[in-house]
Amino acid sequence: MRRTDTAQRGAAIAALLIIPLIALSGCSRAEPETRIRFTAMGTLVEVTIFGTAEQEAEAAAREVEALFGDLQRRWDPWHDGQLGRINATAGTGQVPEVSIELADMLDRAAQISRDSQGLFDPAIGGLIRLWGFQDGDNPPTEPPSATEIERALDDSRPFTELWDGRDRSLRLPAGTAIDLGGFAKGEAVDLAIELIRARGITDAIVNAGGDLRAIGRHGDRNWRIGIRDPRDQDVLAAIEVAGDESVFTSGDYERYFIYDERRYHHILDPRDGQPSRGTVSVTVLHTEAALADAAATALFVAGPQQWEETARLLGLDRVMLIADSGTIYLTPEMEKRVRLREAAASAVVVRSLESH
Amino acid sequence: MIKAGDIFILILAVAGVGATYGALWAPRSVGHTAVITVDHQVVRELPLGTDVELTINGAIGDSRLAVDQGRIRFIDSPCPGRYCIHSGWLSRTGQVAACLPNGIVVEILGEEREYDAINL
Numbered sequence: 001m002r003r004t005d006t007a008q009r010g011a012a013i014a015a016l017l018i019i020p021l022i023a024l025s026g027c028s029r030a031e032p033e034t035r036i037r038f039t040a041m042g043t044l045v046e047v048t049i050f051g052t053a054e055q056e057a058e059a060a061a062r063e064v065e066a067l068f069g070d071l072q073r074r075w076d077p078w079h080d081g082q083l084g085r086i087n088a089t090a091g092t093g094q095v096p097e098v099s100i101e102l103a104d105m106l107d108r109a110a111q112i113s114r115d116s117q118g119l120f121d122p123a124i125g126g127l128i129r130l131w132g133f134q135d136g137d138n139p140p141t142e143p144p145s146a147t148e149i150e151r152a153l154d155d156s157r158p159f160t161e162l163w164d165g166r167d168r169s170l171r172l173p174a175g176t177a178i179d180l181g182g183f184a185k186g187e188a189v190d191l192a193i194e195l196i197r198a199r200g201i202t203d204a205i206v207n208a209g210g211d212l213r214a215i216g217r218h219g220d221r222n223w224r225i226g227i228r229d230p231r232d233q234d235v236l237a238a239i240e241v242a243g244d245e246s247v248f249t250s251g252d253y254e255r256y257f258i259y260d261e262r263r264y265h266h267i268l269d270p271r272d273g274q275p276s277r278g279t280v281s282v283t284v285l286h287t288e289a290a291l292a293d294a295a296a297t298a299l300f301v302a303g304p305q306q307w308e309e310t311a312r313l314l315g316l317d318r319v320m321l322i323a324d325s326g327t328i329y330l331t332p333e334m335e336k337r338v339r340l341r342e343a344a345a346s347a348v349v350v351r352s353l354e355s356h
Numbered sequence: 357m358i359k360a361g362d363i364f365i366l367i368l369a370v371a372g373v374g375a376t377y378g379a380l381w382a383p384r385s386v387g388h389t390a391v392i393t394v395d396h397q398v399v400r401e402l403p404l405g406t407d408v409e410l411t412i413n414g415a416i417g418d419s420r421l422a423v424d425q426g427r428i429r430f431i432d433s434p435c436p437g438r439y440c441i442h443s444g445w446l447s448r449t450g451q452v453a454a455c456l457p458n459g460i461v462v463e464i465l466g467e468e469r470e471y472d473a474i475n476l
Contacts, residue, residue, distance in 0.1 A: 037452075044456065139436060210473075218472060226470065227474075254439075255437070
């Protein structure tokens with residue numbers, strides 16, 4: 001009898017002691033999520049890894065950091081990297097050597113340039129520099145004169161005329177320069193995801209200044225991505241991503257200056273050399289980040305009148321374009337994916353991309 | 357028969373539950389916090405419940421931040437681009453604003469993140 005009492009008492013005490021232990025184990029089972037943040041390519045990059053031991057996850061994220069640093073040097077149009085040296089040959093008659101890796105990138109950039117009918121054009125480096133948008137840390141304070149823009153347009157040639165992928169030759173006339181902005185960030189995100197996968201990690205997000213590619217899931221739920229409202233800084237739409245998908249947005253609120261009460265942003269229209277008007281932001285979903293990046297730029301320039309045709313030519317089906325009128329255009333596939341804030345829903349127009 | 361030692365253990369066990377409850381089970385939504393880092397080192401952690409203006413010294417000078425009604429933003433910074441100021445108010449867990457030239461990053465901590473990432 002006495003033994004039973006003791007046993008019961010022992011069990012009761014053990015149960016009470018176990019409760020905090022359960023609580024603690026609940027803690028150690030907490031979502032194994034690792035976030036590492038660093039600055040590269042003029043932006044804040046965040047790597048989120050789920051379900052991998054912290055040490056391993058951090059090691060992979062630090063490799064991604066090194067990769068971004070390396071790519072930034074290689075693809076910087078104006079300093080002594082691979083692309084900088086190529087741009088330095090402009091007008092000299094020299095034909096620069098292009099590495100196989102860069103040639104592959106230029107081939108894909110040329111394809112997107114062709115498909116977008118030149119609305120995405122990596123050969124507008126001269127124009128970008130004329131405006132002063134090439135230095136992210138030191139944006140311009142006033143626009144160039146009409147004469148200067150005219151001259152830069154006269155000097156410029158479409159990228160597809162300058163680049164010949166067959167013999168990897170790039171002939172740059174005086175005044176021209178290649179700027180892979182609007183493509184390089186996406187390409188870096190793709191390469192980062194490739195690296196993360198090679199380390200055996202299946203669930204991750206690489207987010208470069210808000211543009212991202214997500215693979216796998218966040219444990220038993222999908223990744224949740226918020227899309228910022230271009231005008232009031234809150235979240236305009238939510239989107240769930242699972243598997244493998246990139247979310248890229250080009251907006252007029254990222255890099256801009258105000259001159260004479262007018263907003264001049266960094267997305268230039270290759271046709272007239274001016275910041276493209278009519279669009280506030282474009283969001284593109286696609287597996288490949290590099291294509292999503294360049295496509296967002298092309299669709300921004302295409303604007304409310306031409307974006308459907310451009311999206312069709314680029315083979316995209318998940319697009320959201322916000323016009324400066326406030327109208328939110330969605331493709332039917334995008335409509336299925338985004339959950340818009342209630343106040344925004346009334347501004348939506350859904351446009352099918354079938355030929356008409 | 358319960359002995360004094362048993363009671364002691366019982367009290368300890370109950371106290372253990374009490375002590376860990378707050379940290380482990382209570383909702384963590386009570387008051388958002390802003391964490392400010394300079395060159396990736398935490399320099400300030402402050403609750404967003406108290407309105408305040410503060411100055412943070414960074415790589416190129418002083419950035420000014422304001423906390424107002426549970427939100428925080430950059431109000432002035434020595435950077436030429438002013439992107440940090442364009443970022444506007446932050447209030448959601450996980451939201452981040454940065455003044456990269458000055459090396460200052462502000463992040464909101466709080467309850468579970470509504471979003472794993474914010475697309476800009």
